[in-house]
Amino acid sequence: MRPRRFLPAGPLKGRIRVPGDKSISHRSIMLGALAVGETRVTGLLEGEDVLATAAAMRAMGASVKRLDKGNSGAEWVINGVGVGALLQPEAPLDMGNSGTSTRLLMGLVASHPITATFTGDGSLSKRPMGRVIDPLTTMGASFEASAGGRLPLILKGADTPVPITYRLPVASAQVKSAILLAGLNTPGITTVIEPVPTRDHSERMLRGFGADITVETDADGARVISIRGEAELRPQTIEVPGDPSSAAFFIVAALVVPGSEVLIENVGLNPTRAGIIEVLRLMGGSIEEVSPREVGGEPVADLLVRHSALRGIAVDPAIVPSMVDEFPALFVAASLAEGVTTTSGLEELRVKESDRISVMATALAAAGARVEEREDGLVITGTGGEPLVGTNGAIATHLDHRIAMSMAIAGLVSRTGVEVDDTRPIATSFPVFESMLAQLATDLAA
Template structure:
């Protein structure tokens, strides 16, 4: 599918973005491991989250309302999952695979997980190695670094204290979920704070969780109980519309009910540093997660340095921040973001190549990029999506200010996280 975007200004209106991807994944997982029913409202019906649903259905979990925003998970309890009769195909979802490996390590049955070409190329040793220290058993390509990966169940997992070399919510979550199956307390210590949806939701479902700075502990063998989960709008999706409103003239957009988890809201901090005309309204909390409405207006942005501890708090938003940076006064430097090279694609390489194609002066760094601001987006080009939803949507937003139309090829990947992206843009 090709997506053609033409120059537009005066974007106005009120919108709701799809449900938070990270929270949707975790609501299904913990709902499946809990006793009783978990009712989910605002579930993200994107392909990645549906991969999580299908995996748990294959493991014997009954799910009502599949494919809709309102689902009910009939929990089986920690020990209630059943051996699947086929390989678990997790599509493009790295979150599903890494977190599932933690859960499957604690089961008493055999499992095999795989995914599409992209997922089979992404590194899994970052979770299989620490999980092996907990007595999990894994076999796969490149010493269980690459899927397909076999998980040999039946091992009693051991508690551990793990010092993660990277600030990664997926690594942390995988170990904490495995820790549910160990006797005693499992602890993960990170070099910087990563998103904390797993800790919040574990506690909400009844687990004993302790957070102390960069350390998180979970006590094994809890009795999780099904809950009602209202999924807020995904701030990563909202970021595309925020930047659209900031860089197009005469625009004012109100985005309702957006999750503002402090471990995810780095994009707000970065845009405020860039002098964005942005305001948070009606701040409140729902099932342990802070939310608010966000209003953005056309702005004269300023170039900044994005690095250090801010990076884990906005790692998924860097592609769209690169578009904002191209319209800011002065240079924007993004560094300490090596993690971008092992996402759905190498997002540093992809954004540098496609921005250059659109006429933007950008310098690639090993850990990020430097973007010269106040540049004209030339357009008139066919851009690659690299089958990466965030790259595709970032290039689409660039098209709103391009001199000529921008065409994004293989844009169907947008359905991974934002199925109604084109519809909302059209509405605005």
């Protein structure tokens, strides 16, 4: 355990560049490992989750190396083995805390004639994998999973995988991506139908690597994504934009800490990911896009964020897929807003690294917020900009990095500070989070 109390801060000032987008980082390593030739990646998020993906691809035959470029950061060089040529790993694949690594790699392995054992830490081992196991079983893979479809599990890939057409029962970019990745080495055309659009990094990046992939809209408005199997992927040069999920914590911090003005550079603004910005603007947040541009097929801009008087709103459940990971940060913003913020349609949050609805309700209430927990979301009555009281004891983060970071931001706008029980999980997605906070708020106490 590494507890820390985050104390009230003065205005946050300056400019920062958040680490690379985690979703894009995962996929760049996976697809680079399946391309024939050398893929080069800059801006990669070097958190524990992405490093787990890198280690897994090495274990299955790819060369994945980090080259230190000094002041210009690091470049990752991946020499792939080609689609269909993954090797059987000699040891279990340790996924750590990464649900993305687990579900997407299950898809990759499912259509290769190899067997892999997936393990994870205590938090990941509580997360159900059934929603991925079901379609991959239909494609010909077989599984020996722990109770409830959980890790550890053994996956035996199909000798002759079968293409499927699969309609997603719930919105999930991870399930969609797992099926599409399995489709890469499956003869014929594999199709995923998603009634509710989810983040589309997989589709964009698969197309960039040369996969034959189409995206259409059917008569009911659902997205129909089809990929032709037995693909030959081409190596790429990739610049990973800043992770909007990581930027969200600093966007919220700058909005709620009086006197703040922060420029966050190079933030990815993929419309399937940028819902948090739209919602915060509806709440009255001042978030200006500076120098909008496109990098590697992804929209990017610098974000100038200024302290704002926020007001509560009813968040449209239709926007949930484009900000599902950012709700813990939004809950903090809602706690400081004027009036009531209502969220619904958040059942997915109950099966994340923790039950984020329940855990955030408990944490914010302990810090002095007025919170009502419902089955599918929270109703939060804000303080109108007045600081939260703060906590007497430590907040239980349940090994969830987003809970830890969200409550750290809550501590900045409290009277007595907010203590989190363990800051170590932050390293899974944002290892420099605490140092960036210190950079913006020189009077932030440790």
